[in-house]
Amino acid sequence: MSERTVDRIVAHAYPWDVLGDPHFVDRARALGVAEISLAASYHSTRAATPLHPAHKVVDAHHAALYRPIRTAAWDGHTVTAREATWAGSEDAFADAARILIDAGIEVNAWIVLSHSTVLGHAHPGATVVNCFGDRYPYALAPGHPDIVRYARTLAAEAVRGVDLHGVSIEACGQLGIAHVGPHEKTDGAYPGIGDTLMSISCTERERALWTDRGVDPDKLTAKLRAGVDALTTGTLAPDAAITDVLDETEAEAVLSVRHAEADALRGAVLGAVRAEIPSARVTLHGHPNPWKTGPSPALTSTAAEDVDAVLVSAWPGTAETVAVTTQTRALVGDAVDVGAYVSVLPPKNLDDVSGHVAATVAAGANELHLYHLGLVNAVQLDALGRIIRDFSV
Numbered sequence: 481m482s483e484r485t486v487d488r489i490v491a492h493a494y495p496w497d498v499l500g501d502p503h504f505v506d507r508a509r510a511l512g513v514a515e516i517s518l519a520a521s522y523h524s525t526r527a528a529t530p531l532h533p534a535h536k537v538v539d540a541h542h543a544a545l546y547r548p549i550r551t552a553a554w555d556g557h558t559v560t561a562r563e564a565t566w567a568g569s570e571d572a573f574a575d576a577a578r579i580l581i582d583a584g585i586e587v588n589a590w591i592v593l594s595h596s597t598v599l600g601h602a603h604p605g606a607t608v609v610n611c612f613g614d615r616y617p618y619a620l621a622p623g624h625p626d627i628v629r630y631a632r633t634l635a636a637e638a639v640r641g642v643d644l645h646g647v648s649i650e651a652c653g654q655l656g657i658a659h660v661g662p663h664e665k666t667d668g669a670y671p672g673i674g675d676t677l678m679s680i681s682c683t684e685r686e687r688a689l690w691t692d693r694g695v696d697p698d699k700l701t702a703k704l705r706a707g708v709d710a711l712t713t714g715t716l717a718p719d720a721a722i723t724d725v726l727d728e729t730e731a732e733a734v735l736s737v738r739h740a741e742a743d744a745l746r747g748a749v750l751g752a753v754r755a756e757i758p759s760a761r762v763t764l765h766g767h768p769n770p771w772k773t774g775p776s777p778a779l780t781s782t783a784a785e786d787v788d789a790v791l792v793s794a795w796p797g798t799a800e801t802v803a804v805t806t807q808t809r810a811l812v813g814d815a816v817d818v819g820a821y822v823s824v825l826p827p828k829n830l831d832d833v834s835g836h837v838a839a840t841v842a843a844g845a846n847e848l849h850l851y852h853l854g855l856v857n858a859v860q861l862d863a864l865g866r867i868i869r870d871f872s873v
Contacts, residue, residue, distance in 0.1 A: 484838060485873045487817065488789075488847040490515045490648075490763075491864065492590065494527060495546050497854030498576035499568030500534045505583045507531070508853060511865040512872060516580055517648040517763075517849065520573040520589040520638035521545045521561065523618075524597060530857040540566055543596035545634060546573040553637050559603050559620075559630040561637070562596075577642050586645035588763065589638045593631045593749065594620040595651040595775060597661070608654060608681040611704035619655035621683060623741030628748050636752040639760070646761030647753050648791065648849075653742035653777030654681060672718030674711045677704050677725060679773045686737055693733040700730050722771065735770055739780040750786055762787040763819060763849075768807040776821075779811060789817035791849055797828060797836035802843045809844025819847035824863040825855060833863055834870060841871065 491513045498504050498518070508516070523543045529535055544564035548571055554560045569575045577587045600607045600617030606626050608619035620627045639647065656679025657666060670678045682704070687697035707725035710716035716724065722731050746764070753760050764787040766779040776793050784790060792808045794801040801820075809818050820840035824833055837848065848871055850864050 484841065484871060486841060486846050486848050486871050487873065488515070488819070489513075489850065489868055489872060490517050490588065490819070490847070491850045491853045492517050492519075493576075493853040494519045494522070494538070494540075494567075495572035495576035496527075496535075496538050496566065496568040497529060497532065498579055499572060501532050503531075503533070504853075505579065505585070507861065508580075508585060509583070511861070512868040513585065513853070515586040515588070515645065516853070517588040517590040518573060518577055518580065519546060519592075521591050521593075521634055523592050523595040528855050530855075531861070532854070538566055540564065542598035543592070545637060547571055547637055547640070550637065553633055557629060557633065558626040559599055559606060561630070561634050562598055573638065574642050577644065581643055587642070588646040588648050588761070589642070589644055590648045590650065591635055591638050591749075592650045592775070593634065593652050593745070594622050594627065595655055596620055599630075608656070609683050610657070610678050611680060611682050611701045611708070613682075616655065616657065616659070618659050618661060619681075621681065621685070622652075622654050622745045623685060623737075624683075628745055631745060632748040632752045635749045636756055639753055639756045644757055644760065646757075646763065646788070648763040648765070649746075649749065650765040651775045651777070652746050652749065652764060652766075654679070654738060654773045655775070655777075656773030658774055670708065670711065672711075673716065673720045673722065673725070674708060674718065676722055676771050677707050677711070679771075680704055680734055681738070689737045690730075690733045693729075693736065695730050695733040700726065700734070703730070739770070739778065742777060743780050743782055746783065746786060761789070763789040763791050765793075765821075766790045766808070767792060768804060768811045779808070784812040784816045787816065789819050789847055791819040791821050791847075792845075794820040794836070794840050794845075795823045795828075795851070797832050802836075802839045805840045805843040805845050817847050818845050819849045820845035821849045821851065822867070823851040824860045824867075825851065830860070830863045834866065837867055837871060
């Protein structure tokens with residue numbers, strides 16, 4: 481592999497981008513797209529569709545599975561997936577996937593696990609709660625038994641009966657305070673260490689597990705609250721370390737519980753996927769920072785052993801995202817592929833895209849995952865094509 485080429489390039493799309501657009505496949509082929517990660521389950525979004533002939537905006541107003549909600553699969557579940565009326569057909573993922581597969585394009589099921597505001601509001605006891613008792617309804621608690629069962633069935637139903645190449649697993653772990661929600665007004669309120677402190681989940685289940693590890697949960701949560709208050713009043717710097725707030729035993733208890741729950745969730749989900757598709761190639765959205773929460777949560781010590789590739793977000797064209805790529809490669813070694821998740825959407829300056837992509841490749845990414853075939857206009861589509869041409873083997 482030369483300095484400017486990668487082993488794999490994957491583009492992303494939603495089912496409604498494919499369905500009803502007779503030119504989608506032709507556009508993808510003209511770009512040189514050979515593989516697409518297609519959303520099979522997804523959180524709420526309001527998506528532009530500039531190049532679609534039948535619509536220009538799709539309002540996916542709650543998280544949903546883009547497959548039929550089968551009673552036989554979901555009977556007995558406390559938490560069940562919701563259906564989508566906007567995705568293009570009753571079985572939108574499978575219908576769109578088959579169009580792509582018939583055209584010779586490999587398809588991965590893009591599956592979002594622990595991110596669902598509609599389910600969080602319906603099941604508040606199965607959501608993340610911070611040290612002040614505030615619940616995050618968009619953040620399904622990854623260690624809650626009902627959420628593990630939900631995620632396992634969601635994954636199995638997503639891939640069922642479709643000739644897929646693999647899966648791309650997003651939000652396989654805990655979400656924290658950061659959330660691009662409707663009219664979000666929390667951005668920047670708790671910078672640096674504040675994000676870490678406000679993202680530590682303090683449910684009764686987790687408090688009991690901290691106790692099992694020899695930590696007093698009341699003292700721990702009191703320290704978290706004091707740390708947030710100190711940050712707010714300016715007596716704790718945003719660049720403070722977690723050990724400036726918790727002692728090492730407390731910090732280790734929090735991390736060990738969180739990572740164990742992420743491992744268990746991943747094991748359940750991948751077991752379900754491989755029961756349906758034993759040869760599925762697994763891409764896991766992740767981050768090298770052990771305290772990271774969100775759609776790309778912290779990679780645990782065993783995560784790389786379970787997957788074929790780790791995908792790290794490199795949407796901002798910054799030195800920080802290049803550094804994250806470097807750190808991820810160092811963490812997983814050479815046995816696992818590292819993908820850089822890159823975007824050509826605003827606020828990205830298209831003149832800077834190629835240089836940023838080259839920097840992520842030099843930092844250790846041997847895959848590129850491109851965002852997003854359906855959200856782009858013609859100029860941005862051309863930019864995706866240049867990436868594919870410049871970095872293909």
